[in-house]
Amino acid sequence: MDLPVMPPLRPMLAKSVKGVPAADSVPGGLVYEPKWDGFRAIVFRDGEEVVIASRSTKELGRYFPDVEAAVREQLPERCVVDAEIVTVVGDRLDFDTLSQRIHPAASRVTLLAEQTPASLVVFDLLALGEESYLDRPLAERRAALEQALAHAHAPVHLTRTTSDAAQAEQWFHQFEGAGLDGVVAKRLDAPYAPNGRTMLKVKHARTADVVVAGYRLHKTSTPEEPLLGSMLLGLYADDGRLQHVGVCASFSASRRAELVAELEPLQVSSGDHPWGAWQDEQAQAEGRLPGGQSRWSGTKDLSFVPLRPERVVEVGYEHMEGAGDGARFRHTAQFKRWRPDREPTSCTYAQLEEVVRYDLAEVLDG
Template sequence: MLAVSSTRRVFDEGWLLERKWDGIRALAVRDGSRVTLRSRTGQQLESAYPELVAALAAQPVPRFAVDGEIVAFEGGRTSFARLQQRMGLHDPARALASGVAVEYVLFDLLALQGHDTTGLPLLDRKQLLTEAIEFELPLRFSEHTAAEPGVPVPLSEACAHGWEGLIAKRAAGRYVAARSGDWLKLKCERGQEFVVGGWTEPAGSREAFGALLLGYHERGQERGQERGQERGQERGQERDQKHGAEPGRLRYAGKVGTGFDTRTLRALHRVLLQLASPVSPFETAEEVPTRTSHWVRPELVVQVGFTEWTRDGRLRAPRYQGVRTDRPAAEVVREPPA
């Protein structure tokens, strides 16, 4: 189940508030002695996070399916940059020796002892989750509070604590395998995933590359959204995701050249060289820099924080945050607040 970005700040009765975790979304299933851990793209994660598999396998309940976020902490705050050091490791011994501790924050229960729980209200699922799982690190329960009707949510306090934001959820809502308005993302900093369409040459003492050229897939209804029809665009995106529509053209969103250290520059450059393409993946009408640009197949997805969208559809003050291996490139579209 996926959340919709929103600028809503006041809720009526029947909504819960949770911390928005900055990590990798993962579904875990235990069936007796076998535990599987999968990303949103279906990627196997067991070898990358063996301590989480062991903790799930040690639970007293032998059969369950849970939803949550894999996170890494740094100085009391979750750090996606730190988690990146574990995401590229697929040997269990190397992963455990990396020095990067991870936790699996659980917030939903999809099945228990052979029974499908997705049709139950969220509050009931959470209650069953706390009864079924023994929460000791590296397993953590995502705490929630009830939204106070008519009172703005404490988003500023969450941001001050270094959180990525809040998630508002309908307490009576069911779990559906789609993007749903029953889950709303309230972000501290605007940000989303983008597809990398190329890179520019480095300047001065910079290594590897200068900036990543970013884009997102345009679906037909996005033209309507640009005219202010935001709700229609969201419904259209939900239909596309539900019925498996093909992605549209890759729209240019700008370039990001900050947020990299030397190690990241070198590692990304190796990936870019493997994806090199002689043709631009962006639609030809867009003003993409070409003099020092190199193109790649639009397969690499990165997370980028930014302050706002400009009127000409570019990112203002973008900052690279990490690679998203858990998000298919074909799903990346512009995410305006609802």
């Protein structure tokens, strides 16, 4: 491979802001794009040679042979683009089926590629032919990208853009129903800045009251000085089961020690806990229990200290993954405050905001 922009290359990043910024809030103006919820990928193509690199510069090609084939078929013969790999189930993005692709068995990857093929959503041009576009302003990169992908079709898509902040605000609320993550704002006059946080992102922020049903010890914890690493959180389903929905973390070192002492009176044996069967394979398969091994955790110790589910905490989260009583926090939740005024059994899925469904095809091809 011999391109004007070569791997490894880290993608340009974004910093969070509250609310969609005005288009004229920065010199040169802003343009807005939907924020896709998938795997970020820098795609390098030099003829038949294709490298698909993750945000951390690891190669993803072996997990997405369908995307590699689409790149060879539709992208310019020599180019580098910034994009997102996504999978679609029904009329919305589905991160679960995307993450299942990271599997060591090629036969499994091939089967998943047939069952839930991936798509490539392209949003920036870094090189074309013999020319690097890294130092060119976004307005010029976008114009060249539109021309290069003028005839693209599924599973390759060119992300839509708008210079209208009101339109971006509408996208922010509507597109979440199709599984998108928010809105990104970019300076029209800015060059591409690898690994630089020069973009702005607006993501959904919500709160929920959840039950604390256990905790894991921090990696620096010792028997002499136990430190809490993360709290295990639960919500009650309609059938009365306490479902594991995620964790909250990010406490100071002093607070980690205080929390262990504070929660000690609630410790119970596994046999007296709603998630006491977490080591049982059948129980893991039939319900959401913490502690099971996965392709992500490997042999990592996921044991936890079980607690009587008596304390309620308010946490901040962006959005849920999954549907109904199987939904869970997509990312680590943020501790807000204890809620001594809430009964644990009142912490149900019913409190969660219903996101209006939106046809993903309208986002991809509108």
